[in-house]
Amino acid sequence: MDQAAALPGAPFLARREGVLRLDGHALADLARRFGTPLFVYSRAAMCAAAASYRRALAGRPHLVCYAMKANSNLAVLQVLAEAGCGFDIVSAGELARVLAAGGAASRTVFSGVGKRRDEMALALQAGVRCFNVESIGELRVLDEVARAHGVVAPVSLRVNPDVDAGTHPYISTGLKSNKFGVAHAQALATYREAAALGGLRVAGIDCHIGSQITQIAPYLDALDRLLDLVEAVEAEGIALHHVDVGGGLGITYTDEAPPAADELVGRLLARMDARGHGHREVLLEPGRSLVGNAGVLLTEVLYLKPGEVTNFCIVDAAMNDLTRPALYDAYMGIEPCVRRRGEPLARWDVVGPVCESGDWLGRQRDLAVQAGDFLAVLSAGAYGMAMASNYNTRPRAAEVMVDGDAVHLIRQRERVADLFAGERLIGAP
Numbered sequence: 001m002d003q004a005a006a007l008p009g010a011p012f013l014a015r016r017e018g019v020l021r022l023d024g025h026a027l028a029d030l031a032r033r034f035g036t037p038l039f040v041y042s043r044a045a046m047c048a049a050a051a052s053y054r055r056a057l058a059g060r061p062h063l064v065c066y067a068m069k070a071n072s073n074l075a076v077l078q079v080l081a082e083a084g085c086g087f088d089i090v091s092a093g094e095l096a097r098v099l100a101a102g103g104a105a106s107r108t109v110f111s112g113v114g115k116r117r118d119e120m121a122l123a124l125q126a127g128v129r130c131f132n133v134e135s136i137g138e139l140r141v142l143d144e145v146a147r148a149h150g151v152v153a154p155v156s157l158r159v160n161p162d163v164d165a166g167t168h169p170y171i172s173t174g175l176k177s178n179k180f181g182v183a184h185a186q187a188l189a190t191y192r193e194a195a196a197l198g199g200l201r202v203a204g205i206d207c208h209i210g211s212q213i214t215q216i217a218p219y220l221d222a223l224d225r226l227l228d229l230v231e232a233v234e235a236e237g238i239a240l241h242h243v244d245v246g247g248g249l250g251i252t253y254t255d256e257a258p259p260a261a262d263e264l265v266g267r268l269l270a271r272m273d274a275r276g277h278g279h280r281e282v283l284l285e286p287g288r289s290l291v292g293n294a295g296v297l298l299t300e301v302l303y304l305k306p307g308e309v310t311n312f313c314i315v316d317a318a319m320n321d322l323t324r325p326a327l328y329d330a331y332m333g334i335e336p337c338v339r340r341r342g343e344p345l346a347r348w349d350v351v352g353p354v355c356e357s358g359d360w361l362g363r364q365r366d367l368a369v370q371a372g373d374f375l376a377v378l379s380a381g382a383y384g385m386a387m388a389s390n391y392n393t394r395p396r397a398a399e400v401m402v403d404g405d406a407v408h409l410i411r412q413r414e415r416v417a418d419l420f421a422g423e424r425l426i427g428a429p
């Protein structure tokens with residue numbers, strides 16, 4: 001039976017005759033060819049995700065800014081730029097990646113609570129589309145930096161709308177208690193100050209309420225709060241060109257059923273129309289929903305270690321490769337790359353080699369596995385490689401992009417020597 005419909009990432013991820021394939025490529029073959037741990041992404045899946053956003057925005061001035069912290073591989077940026085996306089960056093390092101991938105600074109917005117002066121200067125020189133300013137202190141520094149460079153910085157205030165996105169506390173960002181954004185009650189005064197500073201040009205308004213959001217209601221609440229402010233700010237003669245509704249749309253890891261991007265965007269646009277804001281340029285900052293279900297992490301089973309209480313399936317990928325389970329207690333689907341027919345399932349905790357009890361990828365999973373098998377951790381295209389570390393001096397995984405019949409190695413596996421190349425022994429006393 002083809003169980004494609006049940007897999008997150010379908011139709012690009014599908015099992016046929018027991019063999020798990022991403023866009024037609026057998027994952028076990030890729031694991032053998034490139035080694036494990038290995039991230040594999042589908043170009044077609046990313047393009048389909050981008051198309052869903054853009055379909056709903058057709059005929060409107062808009063810019064979909066891919067929040068590249070979700071997956072910043074240059075080839076991923078290239079694919080999304082070609083699909084019509086701009087970028088949402090949070091550091092000068094991410095700006096360098098956009099430019100290296102052929103993306104345009106003029107289609108890039110700069111978010112983040114802690115931008116440094118040198119990062120502002122680089123972004124001004126490159127000509128970014130807008131700074132999403134998160135505090136009054138940042139606003140004043142940006143004004144100084146812009147005037148010192150003889151330019152005017154386009155700004156949008158990231159407003160904290162104080163709505164509950166109903167998501168995990170670590171990835172909820174739109175509540176008063178979060179460090180992000182300018183409080184809604186202070187926003188009007190902050191816009192007045194921005195409009196009075198010579199180094200700044202007010203361009204828009206912005207919010208981002210959290211991540212892995214599976215409901216439309218919090219978005220509509222946040223949009224209403226933003227539009228209230230837009231009306232108040234414009235009543236004072238300060239024009240706001242664009243409205244940036246942020247990112248955060250969830251994906252399916254197990255049984256979540258988030259709205260499709262085009263459905264969400266359709267509802268947001270309808271609300272803007274209903275309130276007389278249909279003419280405004282709309283910006284969005286999706287990260288996870290553009291890339292998450294487009295990727296998997298492949299790993300080899302090293303050892304099976306049945307125990308009295310828990311059976312451990314020890315694999316060669318670990319929390320340093322994919323930290324979401326350890327960090328957020330996140331569930332990620334785990335599937336054998338080739339299904340063993342007729343073998344009984346046993347219940348396993350799938351764990352990595354890192355010396356931490358928190359190093360697990362999945363708990364209490366029913367699998368028929370043997371040492372040497374390859375497993376795929378699903379929905380690993382977002383916040384996977386981007387959050388990888390070298391803990392335990394583990395070289396980071398390789399990354400591959402499947403693209404029609406072609407398979408591209410888009411990042412070679414790190415070598416151990418790379419890991420300590422910058423380190424120095426101390427001289428003799």
Ligand SMILES: *Cc1c(COP(=O)(O)O)cnc(C)c1O
Pocket residue numbers: 067069070088111112208210211212246247248249285286287288289
């Ligand atoms: C992380 C982030 C996003 C993207 O969030 P996703 O949940 O990946 O869509 C968008 N905007 C800002 C400011 C962010 O920090």
